Amino acid sequence: MDFRVLGPVEVRADGRVTVLSGRPRLILLGVLLARAGQWVPADVLARALAPDSLQVHMRQLADLLGDRLSFDTTGARLRARPEEIDAHRFDALIRAGIEEGEPQRAVDTVGAALALWRGAAFADVLADVEVPELAEWSRQLAQQRLTGIEALFRARLTIGPPDAVVGELAELVAEHPSREPLRALLMVALHRTGRRGDAIEVYERGRRILGGAEPGEQLRAAHQLLLAGDAPVSFAEALGRMLEQRRMSWRRLAELAGYTPGWLSKIKNGAPPSAELAQRVDQVLEAGGRLAALVPSAGPVRAARLPAPAATFVGREALLDRVTEVLARPGMPGTPRLVAIDGPPGVGKTALALRLAREIAPHHPDGQLYVDLRGHAPDGRPRVAEDVLEDFLTALGIDLVPAGLEPRAALFRSVLADRQVLVVLDNAADSPQLLPLLPASASCAVVVTSRHRLGGLPIGGDQRVSVGPMAESESIALLERAIGAERATTEPHAVRALAQRCGHLPLALRIAGERVVLHPHLPVGDLADALACEERRLDALTTDDPAPLRAVFSWSYRDLGPDEARMFRLAGLHAGAHVSTGAAAALAGLPRRDARRLLDRLTKAHLLEGLDGDRYRMHDLLRAYAAEQAVLEDPPHVRTLAVRRVVDWYLRNTYAANHTLAPQRTDPPLADSEFDVEVIDFRYETALRWCETELENIALATRMALDAGENVAAWKLPVGCFNFLYLRKRWPRWVATHEIGLLGARRAGDRFGEAWVLNNLAIAHRELRDFDESRTCYLEALAIRRDINDRVGEAWTLTGIGFLDMELTAVDDAAEYFRQSLEIFHDTAGNRDGEAISLANVGDVHRASRRYEMALESLRAGLEVFRGLAAHWGEGYTLVKLGDTYRELEQPANALACFHLALEATRKSADRWGEGDTLYKRGQVLLDLGHTDQANESLAQALGIFEELGDPRAAYLRER
Numbered sequence: 014m015d016f017r018v019l020g021p022v023e024v025r026a027d028g029r030v031t032v033l034s035g036r037p038r039l040i041l042l043g044v045l046l047a048r049a050g051q052w053v054p055a056d057v058l059a060r061a062l063a064p065d066s067l068q069v070h071m072r073q074l075a076d077l078l079g080d081r082l083s084f085d086t087t088g089a090r091l092r093a094r095p096e097e098i099d100a101h102r103f104d105a106l107i108r109a110g111i112e113e114g115e116p117q118r119a120v121d122t123v124g125a126a127l128a129l130w131r132g133a134a135f136a137d138v139l140a141d142v143e144v145p146e147l148a149e150w151s152r153q154l155a156q157q158r159l160t161g162i163e164a165l166f167r168a169r170l171t172i173g174p175p176d177a178v179v180g181e182l183a184e185l186v187a188e189h190p191s192r193e194p195l196r197a198l199l200m201v202a203l204h205r206t207g208r209r210g211d212a213i214e215v216y217e218r219g220r221r222i223l224g225g226a227e228p229g230e231q232l233r234a235a236h237q238l239l240l241a242g243d244a245p246v247s248f249a250e251a252l253g254r255m256l257e258q259r260r261m262s263w264r265r266l267a268e269l270a271g272y273t274p275g276w277l278s279k280i281k282n283g284a285p286p287s288a289e290l291a292q293r294v295d296q297v298l299e300a301g302g303r304l305a306a307l308v309p310s311a312g313p314v315r316a317a318r319l320p321a322p323a324a325t326f327v328g329r330e331a332l333l334d335r336v337t338e339v340l341a342r343p344g345m346p347g348t349p350r351l352v353a354i355d356g357p358p359g360v361g362k363t364a365l366a367l368r369l370a371r372e373i374a375p376h377h378p379d380g381q382l383y384v385d386l387r388g389h390a391p392d393g394r395p396r397v398a399e400d401v402l403e404d405f406l407t408a409l410g411i412d413l414v415p416a417g418l419e420p421r422a423a424l425f426r427s428v429l430a431d432r433q434v435l436v437v438l439d440n441a442a443d444s445p446q447l448l449p450l451l452p453a454s455a456s457c458a459v460v461v462t463s464r465h466r467l468g469g470l471p472i473g474g475d476q477r478v479s480v481g482p483m484a485e486s487e488s489i490a491l492l493e494r495a496i497g498a499e500r501a502t503t504e505p506h507a508v509r510a511l512a513q514r515c516g517h518l519p520l521a522l523r524i525a526g527e528r529v530v531l532h533p534h535l536p537v538g539d540l541a542d543a544l545a546c547e548e549r550r551l552d553a554l555t556t557d558d559p560a561p562l563r564a565v566f567s568w569s570y571r572d573l574g575p576d577e578a579r580m581f582r583l584a585g586l587h588a589g590a591h592v593s594t595g596a597a598a599a600l601a602g603l604p605r606r607d608a609r610r611l612l613d614r615l616t617k618a619h620l621l622e623g624l625d626g627d628r629y630r631m632h633d634l635l636r637a638y639a640a641e642q643a644v645l646e647d648p649p650h651v652r653t654l655a656v657r658r659v660v661d662w663y664l665r666n667t668y669a670a671n672h673t674l675a676p677q678r679t680d681p682p683l684a685d686s687e688f689d690v691e692v693i694d695f696r697y698e699t700a701l702r703w704c705e706t707e708l709e710n711i712a713l714a715t716r717m718a719l720d721a722g723e724n725v726a727a728w729k730l731p732v733g734c735f736n737f738l739y740l741r742k743r744w745p746r747w748v749a750t751h752e753i754g755l756l757g758a759r760r761a762g763d764r765f766g767e768a769w770v771l772n773n774l775a776i777a778h779r780e781l782r783d784f785d786e787s788r789t790c791y792l793e794a795l796a797i798r799r800d801i802n803d804r805v806g807e808a809w810t811l812t813g814i815g816f817l818d819m820e821l822t823a824v825d826d827a828a829e830y831f832r833q834s835l836e837i838f839h840d841t842a843g844n845r846d847g848e849a850i851s852l853a854n855v856g857d858v859h860r861a862s863r864r865y866e867m868a869l870e871s872l873r874a875g876l877e878v879f880r881g882l883a884a885h886w887g888e889g890y891t892l893v894k895l896g897d898t899y900r901e902l903e904q905p906a907n908a909l910a911c912f913h914l915a916l917e918a919t920r921k922s923a924d925r926w927g928e929g930d931t932l933y934k935r936g937q938v939l940l941d942l943g944h945t946d947q948a949n950e951s952l953a954q955a956l957g958i959f960e961e962l963g964d965p966r967a968a969y970l971r972e973r
Contacts, residue, residue: 014081016046017099019154020131024077031077037070043135043147045082045091046098051865051902054088057146095863100154103129107161111281112263116168123165130158163194164281167250170198171257175205186215190222248291248304249281255298268782269297295427296420318383318408319370319437320624326368326519327494328487329361332478336369339476340458341376348471349436349452351459355466356480358389358634359562361519362462363439365480370437370460377435377458382408384450385590388442389464389633394588394716395442398422398449399745400709405436405450422449430454438462440633444469482517485509491519495526500537507538514544514564520632521565524619528569531618566638569618580611581620582647583655584631585639588717589710591628595691596710599662600655605691628706656721658688663707663714664726665690668733670700675736677886677922681729681769697923704737712746715753719760727757728766735773740926747777765806768797772810779817787817808837808847815854819861828858846887849878853891860898868898889918889927893934900938908938929958933970 015025022039024031044058059067071089075082083090095101106126110119134151162185169178182199189195196219203212256266267277270293280286286294295304336352352369354362367383374381382405386396402421409428429452441447441463447470451459461467466477483491492508493501501508511529515521529540544564570578583600584592592600598608612629615621622630631639643652668680673695695703704711711734718727731738731750738747751774758766775790791814798806815830835851838844852875859868872895879887896911912935919927932955939948952970959967 014078014093015097015099016042016093017131018043018046018134019099019103019129020133022135038074039135040147041070041074041089042091043150045089046093046100047146047150049091049093049095049098050863052088052090055086058089099129100134100150102126103154104157107157107164110161111164112267112277116171116257119168120165120172123161123168126161127158127165159189159192159195163198166195166198166202167253170202170205171253175202178202179206190219193219248286252294252298252304253281255304259298261298266294266297270294293424296423299419299423317381319374319381320367320383326364327490328483329365329368329480332365332480333369333372336460336478337373340369340373340460343455346455347453349454349457349459351451351461351470351472352476352478353461353463353467353470353472354478354480355463358464359518359520359632360480360482362480364519366437366439366460366462370435373458374435377433379432379434380409381435381437383437383439385439386441386446387590387633388440388446390588390636394713395446397745398446401450403743403745418449425450426453429457432456434458435460441467443467483519483522485512485517488512488515488517488522491522492526492529495523496529496537500529504537507536507541511537511541511544514541516562518562520634521562524565524569527617527619528572531572562634563638566635569620570638570642573615573618577611577614577618578642580608581615581639582643583639584612584615584621584629585636585641585643586652586655587636587659588713591624591630591710593707594627594629595666595693596659596662597629599659599688599690602655602658602688653721656717657723658690660714660718660721660723660726660730661686661688662690663711664730664733665692666703667707667711667730669693670695670703671733671736673697673700673923674704674740675924677884677924678736680733680735681766683729697925701737701740704734705741708734708737708743708746712750715750715757719753719757724757724761725763725766728754728761728763728770730754732766732769732773739776742780744777744781748774751777764797764801765803768794768801768803768806768810771797772806772813775810775813775817779813779820784817784821788814791817804837804841805844805847808834808841808844808851811837812851812854815858819858824858824861828855828862831855831858845878845882846884849875849882849884849887849891851875852878853887853894856891856898857894860894860901863901865898865902869895872898885918885922886924886927889915889922889924889931892918893927893931896931896934896938900934900941905938905942909935909942912938925958929955932958 017023017025022042024042041058045053055067058071068084068086071082071084075084078091081092083092095105103126106122106129110123110126134154135147166178166182166185179199179202182195182202185195186192186199196215200212200215203209203215256263263277263281270277270290280290291304298304336354339352340350342350354366356362370381370383384396384401384404386401388395399418399421402418402425406421406425406428431454433456434452436450436452436457436459438447438450438459438461441461443463443465444467447461447467451471461470466479482488489501489508489512492512496508511525512522515525525540525544529537532540570581573581580597580601584597587596587600594605594609594612597612598605601608601611603611612621613623616623616629620631620635622632624630647655665683665686668683669692672678672680674697693699693703711730715727715730718724718730731747731754734750735747737743738750751770755767755770755774758764758770771790771794775787775794778784778787778790791810795807795810795814797803798810811830811834815827815834818824818827818830831851831854835848835855838847838851841847852871856868856871856875859865859871872891876888876891876895879891892911892915896908896915899905899908899911912931915931916928916935919931932951936948936951936955939945939951956967956970959970
């Protein structure tokens with residue numbers, strides 16, 4: 014059966030067309046079609062009819078529709094699929110044409126939609142009778158028709174000569190004089206035919222029609238570009254042209270960029286894009302910033318990431334003057350002002366770079382970025398540029414950081430294109446590590462340090478600075494600052510000898526100076542002689558380290574007490590850029606307070622550097638020396654035990670933090686610890702902050718676990734960090750750590766763990782829009798879980814595949830996977846929560862298919878189960894889906910009630926993402942109802958949570 018409402022209402026069945034007569038029947042049929050498949054209450058049907066005549070007209074309609082129509086005294090339902098109603102076919106074709114990237118296909122698709130238009134919907138009904146539901150549907154279809162016409166002429170302007178469309182556009186503008194997109198298209202067509210004056214006159218007529226009101230963005234942009242003598246190019250038009258050149262559809266772009274087709278459709282039709290969306294699309298299309306430049310940023314975030322410079326820094330005035338002068342010069346277009354500082358280890362490159370950075374920071378008001386690239390870390394694993402770019406972009410306020418090195422590097426260059434930012438890239442391994450981290454703007458400055466003279470950088474000879482040992486006078490000044498002027502002037506010859514023994518290297522001078530302070534009753538000369546003896550003792554050793562450094566390290570190390578020396582050695586086994594007191598306590602097997610005392614003593618001796626937030630950093634050379642001493646003095650089982658303790662510390666605290674972030678999720682069970690591990694008592698904010706700070710260390714601990722043969726910990730660590738990775742969308746770390754975890758599970762022969770890791774990897778690839786890889790991982794996990802009879806795991810994997818098919822709009826396939834998971838959860842004792850989740854997901858499938866009654870039935874069933882379990886997270890999850898369904902049913906009061914209850918539930922379960930999502934959707938319904946103040950309050954609260962979690966919707970809310 015075919016129902017036609019675009020024009021006179023018709024019903025086609027068995028090759029015959031019936032044109033309905035009688036206004037009551039037309040009204041009834043229209044209302045039933047507007048809610049096809051739903052039960053429509055009798056009071057709704059009778060609004061425009063006499064109540065006593067409703068059943069009479071319904072029986073007459075049933076004679077035509079047969080078993081398609083069910084009715085009784087309470088209401089009626091018409092069974093009709095969307096494709097059987099011309100209005101729905103029209104809507105689908107218009108949307109497809111708008112999203113189509115190939116112009117000719119867009120013309121054909123929109124043309125097919127417009128061919129269905131026989132006149133305004135229900136025109137024969139609405140002329141004399143007020144039927145609000147039909148009037149609103151008719152209005153929406155009329156607006157959709159105009160939007161389609163605009164898409165049609167936009168495509169025709171791309172394909173053929175502009176003079177072929179001028180006449181038709183002029184007629185349309187006359188018919189719809191206040192429709193600005195049509196007026197802008199006419200201006201484009203006139204300008205491209207050489208009629209620039211006529212185009213300006215079209216603009217002026219539009220201004221007069223507006224009666225003094227300010228023209229919209231499209232019309233203003235078109236006029237400004239006309240005055241500049243060029244054809245108007247908005248973001249949407251520039252993007253459309255680029256898609257045409259690449260033969261890419263709007264739908265494919267949506268998949269690659271991670272946005273919905275509907276969202277991009279709004280942009281295509283003139284809605285202003287957010288800066289983040291423009292940047293993301295620019296990356297996907299490799300536009301080199303051309304698209305992003307068409308959209309103003311919401312306002313840059315100023316980063317201030319410079320560490321404090323060394324308190325004992327002295328000298329180097331000539332070098333500072335030289336590099337300051339180089340960085341003050343105007344930069345070449347497309348190239349940052351750059352200085353590369355090289356020199357042997359321990360010579361003070363980092364101290365010089367940080368002092369320089371502090372001095373020139375005021376000239377870079379848009380922020381300063383710093384990273385230790387760990388180019389010569391003892392574990393041989395320097396920082397990966399892709400991870401560094403993620404940190405930089407996050408610090409610069411980018412919510413949606415893309416995956417992959419090249420997209421991140423391109424976005425980084427785009428973000429810094431017009432900013433004055435200072436970037437310090439410390440301790441670089443080589444040029445390939447550096448090049449993706451360089452801005453492409455002369456307004457930025459970059460300071461690089463490395464042990465090697467790096468080639469391949471865009472710099473001249475005077476931009477390379479080699480740092481050697483300090484001058485004798487500078488060395489003595491540094492020692493005087495460390496030990497006090499009075500003591501230094503008492504023994505000037507001994508101070509000079511000590512400086513010489515230290516090789517005039519700042520790192521050695523600071524450590525030696527502190528040792529002098531620790532022995533106030535010994536002459537400086539005796540201490541210098543002791544250092545000379547230590548140097549002679551080490552002469553027989555072959556080492557790459559500078560001899561004075563090794564001598565000072567050894568001299569100071571031998572002066573440590575046994576507890577401090579042990580802590581120093583074990584700290585060298587920690588591969589991270591920093592170590593917390595808790596992790597150090599685990600390494601040493603000590604209470605936290607005792608570990609803190611020892612760490613503070615090592616800091617005082619300049620063998621560690623204290624950082625903010627109860628963390629410590631060790632120079633690469635000192636870490637290598639400490640690890641070497643651990644090998645010499647601690648038996649292998651002692652070192653292995655220390656590694657196992659710290660891995661266990663990271664494992665237990667990672668689980669605790671992530672449980673705080675999402676308490677509703679179930680993690681793989683942890684066996685009781687054999688160690689006395691201190692687990693932090695996290696709150697939501699501290700858990701989030703801890704995961705941010707420790708993420709790199711968690712990744713390193715995963716690798717340490719694998720290297721130490723702790724294979725179960727190697728897979729449980731990344732799995733235990735899933736909630737944070739999912740919240741923050743740290744995709745590269747997510748994939749990299751889980752790939753290590755997968756290797757650990759396979760080495761352990763732990764098929765349960767292997768399936769769990771594969772399932773998490775599948776989710777990551779789904780988030781990254783790599784649907785083929787996602788399905789591969791899901792299917793591998795599913796096969797394992799079926800093989801080991803892990804029924805609950807099987808149900809969760811089936812649920813994941815259902816979500817994947819929902820992403821691919823394969824709704825029927827998704828429904829089948831959700832049905833299978835529901836069946837398993839129902840049959841498996843103790844998994845009522847899984848059953849409820851599946852009921853909610855089945856309801857969502859029905860909603861997506863517009864089977865609203867079935868959706869409500871399934872969602873209510875799931876909600877009842879969750880409430881019986883007092884499972885607040887699931888209650889909120891389901892209530893949000895109920896609210897979405899009621900909103901689509903245009904029942905805002907019911908939707909609002911659901912969102913209100915969902916908000917209570919998400920707050921009880923500490924589900925921050927769910928809370929933000931609910932606030933966002935509640936705000937949308939309040940806007941629908943015209944409650945602007947309440948809506949703004951709800952959306953402002955959602956914005957705060959989205960900014961906290963890095964949700965891309967934050968950009969949209971900031972700009973609304």
